[in-house]
Amino acid sequence: MEPGSVDAEERIYRFGDFRLLPARQSLLRGDTPVRIGSRAIDLLRLLVERPGQLLSKAELISSAWPDTFVHENNLKVNIAALRRALGDTASDLPYIATVTGRGYRFVATVRVQQAAPGRTTPTEFPGAAAGMPPPAGIVGRDEDITRIAETLAWRRFLTIVGPAGVGKTTVALAAARHAASHQPDGVCFVDLAAIGDPQLVTVAIASAIGAGGNLKDILAGIVDALRGRRQLLILDNCEHVLRAASVVADHIRAALPDIAVLATSREPFRSRGETVYRLPPLSCPGSGEDIGHDQAMAFTAVQLFVARARAASGFRLTDANAPIVAGICRRLDGIPLAIELAAPRLRGYDAGTLLHLLDQSFDLLSYGPAEAPLRQQTLLATLDWSYRLLSEAEAAVLRFLSVFAGAFMLDDAIGVGRNLARPPEEIASCIEGLVAKSLLSSSFAGGMLQYRLLDATRSYAAERLRGAGEQRCACTAHATHLLMLFERAEAELQWRVHEEWTVAYGRLANDLRRALDWAFGAEGEPVLGVRLTACAIALWDEMSSVGEGSQRVRRALQSPALAEGGLAARMKLMTAHAWSLSYTERFAPGGEALWQESLRLAELAGDQDYQVRSALGLVVLQCFYGQHRETLKSLRRFQAIAGENDSSAVPAGERMRVMTEFFMGDVRGAHEELKRLVRRDDSTVRRSRLARFQFDWCVAIRTSLGVVQWVAGQPHEAAATVQAALDRATEIGHLVSHSTALVLAAIPVALWTGQIDVAERRLACLVANLRQCDIIIWEPAARLFEGMIQQERGDTEGVQRMQTALTDMMATHFLGRMPNFLCMLADAALRHGRLDIARESMATALDMVERNEERWCEPEVLRVRGILQWREGDARGGEASLLRAAKLAAQSGAMMFELRAALALASCWAAEGRTAEAHALLGPVCARFDAAADGRDVAQARQLLDRLGRSDRRNLHVGRTASGTRLRRSDA
Structure with missing residues (x-):
């Protein structure tokens, strides 16, 4: 019915079991009048006249109460009364939806009919055919x-x-x-x-x-x-x-x-x-969404499922089961028939079990209502009806397309078909025919046309593929095509930027999983699986899929077919396995042997790129161990390999050398060299090759510089640098780089400068990252930072949490930077009166400083030991420790540690009344910090210096007054 074709007063609005007759100002449920006020009738009429449209509160008020000022509460009261009359107070499928802060929307289906004079409301439209199916309860259309x-x-x-x-x-x-x-x-x-x-x-x-x-x-x-x-x-x-x-x-x-x-x-x-x-399928929630009742009910597939499940079994949608129902609707691709067949199964299963069974197969949808047409009583019969209408070539192409896990391009289909000896023009023509027959959906993504089989159709076609005895041949063709693509991807990684590369090959992740599962399965080809795994390592590295990559690589290394996969594949797998151990388990001593074997295989294969990767991997591992002398030896070997074969890798080695020298105490030199490396990075075009060294170079250099800047007494610059590192990691979407920057620089710098809220936000980012990619090695670090934040907010339990986390970190052999982490624990323990924890932490820290030559933070270790000694009554020992800490920091260029040591000693002296000495010690150190320097330590030092200055002036004034008084008395 066209708008305006029937006088508004002659219309009858039908929705659910209700009829609204505006001319009579009446609402009927069936043939029974519903008692409702005139204002509510007016509001209902406004809503049903414009179903699905948002009507603002102001619009509803002005229409229902013309020329009258009423409070918004009047509208709320009448809407509530209207909902009660409609039985709409606790419905999963409401008639009236509230749009918070804006207004209301009538969301049920409304049918409009003309009430002719002297004629009752028709139950069917005029001239309906006798054999026409009865009206169905339609949802979402x-x-x-x-x-x-x-x-x-x-x-x-x-x-x-x-x-x-x-x-x-x-x-x-x-x-x-x-x-x-x-x-x-x-x-x-x-x-x-x-x-x-x-x-x-x-x-x-x-x-x-x-x-x-x-x-x-x-x-x-x-x-x-x-x-x-x-x-x-x-x-x-x-x-x-x-x-x-x-x-x-x-x-x-x-x-x-x-x-x-x-x-x-x-x-x-x-x-x-x-x-x-x-006609598209009904709308479904996307995967990975944290969805509750209200969000789920915005999707028409969920609305239909809930309506049918409620009618069959009394099912009610809740916030708890909404994600499961959303998963069921996604699995069924929003196809109404599949939903109609699945929803009644809740009479025998809970929603979680139903989803699990549907993930296994669609056998549950093998029968439906007896009153439905035969071709719609089972999902199989519905698909069989379409399949029988295909030409032989179209049916064959449909069968082999079932090997794809999701969306695919025409080139992918042609590539698989080529391995099946099918000409490209035939495949293209058949795909066009399958799209026309609605067996294949097409859409544009990123400006490119892609195709997809609905899950039910894919399951049906896969069964037909098995029945025709073609599965092994098709799966082999699919895996072979992917091998060709990922071999090309490896080559393109040498020149193509990260963002373009991941768009081009990231879409193949699900197909890769399917191909590898088949290849290593009972009917698969494990040699093909080994080779495909080796070529796909770059994808997992670029996408930060640490856990999945590690699992797939281990599967290939354990395969009896490893030797048949070739030397190059073994080399790549061994290198990837060595990297994965650095993130997913622990820095175990056996890791060095893995890197040595990786390097041996690379030399045997004559692969210069993998020689460079293996040599640097050993350097990184030793650096994490805290074995700085061994790291320098390995760096010389790396630089020899890289300098001879690959000058582009040299800067990565330079950064590691500079940081190793920094850890051994050369703060001033590291600061200058890192600034030079950043300037060189800014002047060159960046092409990220993350899979090579697991870490984006731009992020890595800024992560290192940020820490060194803070130690060197530039807290403002350090904050800006670590933020630039995080921004870069976010820009390229690389979670490993982002997480490592958070652990090694961004969170510690925020904590050191007293920016607890910033540290808390960054910790939340780290925790979210760890959920997405299995960087198990950083989990204890996350717990350490959580405890640090907890105790900073006054909770003593945070100290115990820190201690437990550090114990776990040391068990992983992550010993680089450990003395500084132990200082953070001891400092926190002292603030909360836990001298026992402080003593134990400082003993371990002092031992590690000497054993591992972790000299960069030695002034900090001495500072905390000095405070501990002073607290225990050894003022002389504490003073000596603090003076030595300040001296060592000044010698190395660690100006922030020098300030901290001077601030601690000046505070102790001031408490003893030695204000002049305290002022003389702290003043020159504070003067070396520029006006832009900020952070908790700088602020506390300036405040103490100001108090000391006022105290000195006051003492001087008192001394002068006393002297003058004596002189006058003498004269008298």
């Missing part, structure tokens, strides 16, 4: 129905096209009822599903419209019978008699312009004047 009805009113020939089970017939019938006012002679419904012979199409139509029998020209008889009528002809299920139905529809439309034709088919007629309406 309001917009489709409206658009089809409106289009049909002026285009007069429309075909609803969509995949099996999407609800084409249901929507067609609803659209016909919606457009009833345009068809004074009613509707003729013809179900062609029962017609097996195309020659019987005209016979079926003639019978449905009541044309005379024994016609020599049946088509002419149909035209004669329809002449002079203004009627809608529905041709349902035309795909198997498409050509014959197309001829009839074209002939009728040409001869009888007043006859409208509405057809349903799995592919278009391709007729003159035909309008094609592609």
